[in-house]
Amino acid sequence: MKTRTIVAGLLATVIVSSCTVLSFYPLYTEKELVRDDRIIGKWQSLNNKDFYPTSENNTVIDTLIWEISLQNKIWKKKLNNPFDRGSEQIPNKFTYTLRIYDKSMPENNTEFNLHLVKLGNNVFIDLIPEVWQMNDTFLAVHQMSVNTFAKIDIGNKIEINWFDSEFLQKLFDENKIRIKHENNGVYTLLTAKPEELQKFVIKYANEDKAFSDLMKYTLRKI
Numbered sequence: 001m002k003t004r005t006i007v008a009g010l011l012a013t014v015i016v017s018s019c020t021v022l023s024f025y026p027l028y029t030e031k032e033l034v035r036d037d038r039i040i041g042k043w044q045s046l047n048n049k050d051f052y053p054t055s056e057n058n059t060v061i062d063t064l065i066w067e068i069s070l071q072n073k074i075w076k077k078k079l080n081n082p083f084d085r086g087s088e089q090i091p092n093k094f095t096y097t098l099r100i101y102d103k104s105m106p107e108n109n110t111e112f113n114l115h116l117v118k119l120g121n122n123v124f125i126d127l128i129p130e131v132w133q134m135n136d137t138f139l140a141v142h143q144m145s146v147n148t149f150a151k152i153d154i155g156n157k158i159e160i161n162w163f164d165s166e167f168l169q170k171l172f173d174e175n176k177i178r179i180k181h182e183n184n185g186v187y188t189l190l191t192a193k194p195e196e197l198q199k200f201v202i203k204y205a206n207e208d209k210a211f212s213d214l215m216k217y218t219l220r221k222i
Contacts, residue, residue, distance in 0.1 A: 019214050020162040023147040023190040027126040027197050028117040033094040036116055036123070038154050040096070042067050043219035044103065063103040066219055068114065070096050098127065117149070119198055122205045125152045125160065146189065149197075150215070151205060162215035163201075 043066040073089040074097075094115055101109035111131040117124045129145045150162040169188055171177045179200055180192040190197065204210040 019165060019212055020148050020150075021165050021168050021190065022187060023149065023192075023197060025191070025193055025197065026115070026128070026147050027119075027124060027149045027194060027201065028115055029194050030094075032117050032119060032194075032198070034116050034118045034123065035094060036154055037070065039068050039116070039158065040070055041221050043158060044222050045217050045219060064217075065101055065103050065106070065222075067099040068096055069099075074113075097130070116152070119202050120205070122202075123152055123154070124149050124201060124205075149201065151211065157221075158217075158219040160217040160219070161211040163204075163210055164212035164215075166212075167204075167210050 045064040045066070071092055074092040074095050076088045076090050096114040096116070098112040098114045099109050100112070101107075110129060112127045113130050115126045117126055126147055126149045128147045148162060150160050152161075153159040165188060172181070172183075172188070177200065179190060179196055181188055181190045183189075192200075
């Protein structure tokens with residue numbers, strides 16, 4: 001049960017994993033944000049082919065459900081932790097809400113703020129956790145949300161491809177890019193502002209090797 005609870009919060013776990021690129025700042029400024037309400041609705045990953053990598057093996061998990069909505073108002077948070085829902089609501093135009101969970105365990109869900117970002121001819125999503133399962137208060141105050149971003153194609157189905165942290169690290173190792181970041185020996189965290197992040201994303205947006213094979217999702221509406 002413990003393993004399935006962890007898997008149910010898959011993307012929240014991935015946010016602090018080595019699978020995808022992590023960023024302190026979002027990918028966007030307000031001028032790059034777009035609306036595409038085709039994304040709204042309930043979706044599921046196809047064919048149970050989602051994988052969560054562990055240190056021992058690759059564990060096949062149950063179907064993930066992705067519920068995406070758009071509210072007229074959102075909470076303005078003061079603290080970057082799962083217990084702060086904010087004390088003030090502000091008008092909302094571009095912030096979608098994503099709630100994701102294992103189909104068999106909807107009570108173990110994670111809520112994200114999702115933004116659509118138009119850069120050149122491509123659209124990307126920027127995700128940051130808003131609310132997640134956290135029973136240990138002391139642990140929670142030591143957690144901090146970070147942004148991840150992925151290339152997205154929205155139609156009758158949704159294709160999502162997250163950027164690959166190993167690809168990014170190879171660029172650093174080979175001195176092929178210069179972008180502000182910190183590395184603690186385990187994780188690399190981009191600390192560049194949105195304008196600098198956008199240059200990186202635009203440059204590699206059409207290179208297949210820039211995206212993680214473990215973090216490719218195909219969603220169909222249900």
